[in-house]
Amino acid sequence: MARTKLLAARLRAAGDRPYLAAALYALHVVESVAVPTMGVDRFWRCYVNPAFVDATPVPELAGVWIHEVSHLLRDHHGRAGRLPATVRDDHVRVNLAQDCEINDDLVADGIALPAGHVSPRTFGLADGGLFEEYLPRVPASARPHRCGSGAYGGREPWDLPAGGVGVGATEAQTLRRQAAEAMRAHQRGRGTLPAGWQRWSSQILEPTVDWRQILAGTVRSAVAWASGAVDYTYRRPSRRSTAQRGVVLPGLRRPMPGVAVVVDTSGSMSGADLAAAMAEIAGVLRQVGIGGNRVAVLACDAAVATTQRIARVEDLTLTGGGGTDMRAGITAAAALPLAPDVIIVLTDGDTPWPAEPPPARLIAALVGHRAAPPPSWATVVQVGP
Incomplete structure (x- = not known):
């Protein structure tokens, strides 16, 4: 794999969007010919197909880095797990809806993405929604797309076993808060953020109770x-009855x-x-x-x-x-x-x-x-x- 090219793309992504740098560098690269392009699992391991790296220009690879880390920052894996059972396992449509939530922000922010990327407009939908809102309106005939189990849940054949290298749940929450604080500082310095990232960072820094x-x-x-x-009942006599000959005392019922x-x-x-x-x-x-x-x-x-x-x-x-x-x-x-x-x-x-x-x-x-x-x-x- 052209690892230097892949890491150069991550460096470019972190330089272009410095508020995502800590999250980007927390991703652990795993080379895999099984993953179609790039995908993440919930332990922040990023699986990369060498052929995809060779065929994709660095600016677009940088956009894919940002896209994949966005799945993890927005906790798409956890949110997918809270979907109704009737739609939770429809990984294709869940993934496409999640891509719509991410890519409208990336396109508005001028980030290059590979040809054929999905956005809300792909399905005639308005920008600015959450994936849970897009999901019912993503057609069942939409083409498959696989950003990994860190997006839509379940388990992919290329996933490494749980444990070992990777990021745990507590560290993931810390990375989310770091990114949100960096976004807030970016705005204070008169920088701009896409609407989706503004909403997300506000929810992280000023959370509402679930x-x-x-x-x-x-x-x-x-x-x-x-x-x-509690109430008294004779269906379970008190143990003190044994000390009282000829008297049955009621027991307590919970x-x-x-x-x-x-x-x-x-x-x-x-x-x-x-x-x-x-x-x-x-x-x-x-x-x-x-x-x-x-x-x-x-x-x-x-x-x-x-x-x-x-x-x-x-x-x-x-x-x-x-x-x-x-x-x-x-x-x-x-x-x-x-x-x-x-x-x-x-x-x-x-x-x-x-x-x-x-x-x-x-x-x-x-x-x-x-x-x-x-x-x-x-x-x-x-x-x-």
Whole structure:
């Protein structure tokens, strides 16, 4: 491989965009004839095909260096892992959507890229979006593109085993913050940044709390409160009964908390948003140790259409499409034979709410930002990407 040419291209990339220098030099080069061009894994190892290096001019190689490190800085691997299962493994379309998120900035910044590179305009889309926004509109017939498992997840045949040389998760976060701080300093020096990098650096330096963490913490709090409740029962007599002849003392029962999820299936709810948010909520419930028949899911528009107890979110069938009244779902959830301790209402918020709080703790998981807030007694979590 023309290694001198490859490293000269990296030097040029770091010189042209010095705020990316630390990230670029953190990449470990691995020569491989299996990778079609260049690609990265999540350990910041950059796999390079020698024939691609020989055939590509240095200015374009510098652009590919910036493109590949952008996948890692923007945590495309981690974000791809949070996609709904129905689209997560469609690596071709995920990779193309990710390339759209990156390349609109690179083209606007005057960075040279090889012929045939993908941008939002390739698919008639507007610049400035995130890959999660582009993904539904990338056609299934689009040509394959492979930037490596560090972009779209999974594992490629050319990937080295985990461990050994590479960058760990903690160091990767440090590199992201260094790049964001360098971008901020670049702007203070009257330098310009593409819109995508401005948005990204602001999110790194001024992060918002992930709604998944809020939901998990809220559910944990409610479940801990329910688990801490105890009651007397004769189904398990107290061990002290052995010291009391002729007397049976009741034992203490610690109930297993149950959760009901009321899903808004009215016409105002987007199917893609609904599937993604429901998958996330199922993941949160698994994380806090609740599953199986402890979770009831009620599909509700203006009335409850179905009630299911599911072990996997893939088994869920949601029906509806009419008006919206989550009061019906909340009332039905509270009246279940296995009464829930926590009720999660997944809705866009365009619904009337009960005048009084239900007997269970209620968490309103709101998709979108267009509706009035729920009552003050509800715990509100804003669901978003």
